[in-house]
Amino acid sequence: MGVKKRKKVDIENIIFTTLNTTYLIFLCVVMIYPMLNTLAVSFNEPLDTVRGGIYIWPRKFTLYNYYVVFNMDTIYNAFYISVTKTIVIVVTNLFFTSMLAYTISRKEYIFRKFITTVFVLTMYFNAGLIPNYLLIKKLGLLNTFSVYWIPNIVSAFNLIVMRTYIKTIPESLIESAKIDGAREFHIYWRIVLPLITPCLATIALFVAVGSWNSWFDTFLYNSARQDLSTLQYELQKLLSSTMTAGTRGAPAGINEAGRAGTSGTGSGNVTTPQSIRAAITIFTSVPILLVYPFLQRYFIHGLAIGSVKE
Amino acid sequence: MEANSAKKRKSVWNTIVAQHELIIMSVPLLLYKILFSYVPIAGWAMAFQDYKPSIRSFWKQKWVGFDNFVNLFTGLNGERFLRDLKNTLGQSFLTLLLGYIGAISLALLLNEVKNTTFKKIVQNITYMPHFLSWVIVTGLVSTMLAIPTSGGIINDVLIRLGLIDEPIMFLSEPKYFWWIVAFSNLWKEMGWNTIIYLAAMTSIDPTLYEAAVIDGANRYQKMWHITLPGIKSTIVVLLIMNIGHLLEAGFEIQYFLGNGLVVEKAEIIDIFVLKYGIQMGNYSLATAAGIFKTFVSIILISIANFIADRLGEEKLI
Numbered sequence: 001m002g003v004k005k006r007k008k009v010d011i012e013n014i015i016f017t018t019l020n021t022t023y024l025i026f027l028c029v030v031m032i033y034p035m036l037n038t039l040a041v042s043f044n045e046p047l048d049t050v051r052g053g054i055y056i057w058p059r060k061f062t063l064y065n066y067y068v069v070f071n072m073d074t075i076y077n078a079f080y081i082s083v084t085k086t087i088v089i090v091v092t093n094l095f096f097t098s099m100l101a102y103t104i105s106r107k108e109y110i111f112r113k114f115i116t117t118v119f120v121l122t123m124y125f126n127a128g129l130i131p132n133y134l135l136i137k138k139l140g141l142l143n144t145f146s147v148y149w150i151p152n153i154v155s156a157f158n159l160i161v162m163r164t165y166i167k168t169i170p171e172s173l174i175e176s177a178k179i180d181g182a183r184e185f186h187i188y189w190r191i192v193l194p195l196i197t198p199c200l201a202t203i204a205l206f207v208a209v210g211s212w213n214s215w216f217d218t219f220l221y222n223s224a225r226q227d228l229s230t231l232q233y234e235l236q237k238l239l240s241s242t243m244t245a246g247t248r249g250a251p252a253g254i255n256e257a258g259r260a261g262t263s264g265t266g267s268g269n270v271t272t273p274q275s276i277r278a279a280i281t282i283f284t285s286v287p288i289l290l291v292y293p294f295l296q297r298y299f300i301h302g303l304a305i306g307s308v309k310e
Numbered sequence: 311m312e313a314n315s316a317k318k319r320k321s322v323w324n325t326i327v328a329q330h331e332l333i334i335m336s337v338p339l340l341l342y343k344i345l346f347s348y349v350p351i352a353g354w355a356m357a358f359q360d361y362k363p364s365i366r367s368f369w370k371q372k373w374v375g376f377d378n379f380v381n382l383f384t385g386l387n388g389e390r391f392l393r394d395l396k397n398t399l400g401q402s403f404l405t406l407l408l409g410y411i412g413a414i415s416l417a418l419l420l421n422e423v424k425n426t427t428f429k430k431i432v433q434n435i436t437y438m439p440h441f442l443s444w445v446i447v448t449g450l451v452s453t454m455l456a457i458p459t460s461g462g463i464i465n466d467v468l469i470r471l472g473l474i475d476e477p478i479m480f481l482s483e484p485k486y487f488w489w490i491v492a493f494s495n496l497w498k499e500m501g502w503n504t505i506i507y508l509a510a511m512t513s514i515d516p517t518l519y520e521a522a523v524i525d526g527a528n529r530y531q532k533m534w535h536i537t538l539p540g541i542k543s544t545i546v547v548l549l550i551m552n553i554g555h556l557l558e559a560g561f562e563i564q565y566f567l568g569n570g571l572v573v574e575k576a577e578i579i580d581i582f583v584l585k586y587g588i589q590m591g592n593y594s595l596a597t598a599a600g601i602f603k604t605f606v607s608i609i610l611i612s613i614a615n616f617i618a619d620r621l622g623e624e625k626l627i
Contacts (some may be wrong), residue, residue, distance in 0.1 A: 037461060153339075197560055216562065
């Protein structure tokens, strides 16, 4: 009897494991295929791609698409702006958010509750697009580089995560520093910051991803300044002007912008929007995909803390 | 009494003096936050005016009471606004539902994987799309949904399986749009959202499983009676947070994938606000729409909070 039951359980287990593994592999394929396909198209000869049938391996290998992308004048500047913007936001956001988090982690601090409430409330509502836009306009931030980072130096959610993390530092450490005559900023800079490195790494990743991937700020505030354009914005301009993929076969007029996507290349050689799009997509996504494996051992822990309620 | 309060005042003052370093480190940032998050709320007054940017003085604007709100629902734009509201809620709800089913079931299945290497690989691959921008994701989505020669793998597979004869123009047909939004979100965030459930699962007491095995529970029973209840509070807390954001159906995805053919199913409130406000300069109407959105969100989150309280879960705020 016992043996029979064990056998049944074993078979059940095997079936379950097989089905589970199959499903998970299928899921991975679905997740990774679009990227692999884009990679293959970006390395495939443009005219050959048009014939279709490129899956995850280029049929006629070429670097030509990347050559064209690297020769677009707008790309270098957009890349430079994207990188600078991301670095500035990460540095300022981490500095100011952690400094504020330190102050509200101090139990005796008189404005602790008030500051926390003011920040937490903003997680649940905001004034909305138009009033915010008008404020930015009034402050003279429209069409400036500053609009990328000034509105983003402290974020409520990151503040709470950091405060929770700082609270795990033993009180006695801070006390003893005080007895030694250390000032608050000194304690924050010399004691607290080094101890919260894993938390900083997590938040740095989130902020960097957010900044690198943002498109709306450029679109809303800086679309009039080509020299402040970002990679995402340039990519989107290219995509929308070459949106042939989804709407091909649709009534004429949908693709008003037509095939203008390659006009910036200035070369008489043959290339297609599809191939350029693929190359620039890879170019835009690789930097962020390179960063995350290095930081990922931190973020799971960081996320778990972020979910802890006060 | 008087002496007491004077003493109190003095002690508050003493505290402020003693804590002046902390104050210097935090109060400027507090003022910053007030400027960027609270001052714009004064702009809500525009919703009650017939705001003309050409009139310099704010106070010389014409006040119109609730006309803009009435106009939002019954006026010339009424039909469009209601349609957009419906699209916002519909897309959000579908996204939320698929997202929950997807992330929780993936977390449950990952939790059953014994081989840690395989588990790590699956996790890393499913996290990846989270790091891509919507610009890239919508680009990928439109390629995957295209005709086979443009790289449209979905049509390719469907044709090869003999399920359809002609490629489907997914992005030109209104009826698919909500599903495309929901599945795009699922693809992008499913793996990422499992992190929090998996973390919650690790904190479940292992003796519960042992006890269940002794009682003769099989795998499904363990999942259903131990793992799921074990992550119940996480599910509820996230649900509350998400319900508060039910009117935030995204923006970029609809803006990028929407086109003239599917506008009736694609346009959401945020795009309505952008079109009327920034592009057409009708700040008053757009602000009214924004306020409506904020209020509905606050009401939704209060309801969710109340329900969570009733269910015996911890409240979020």
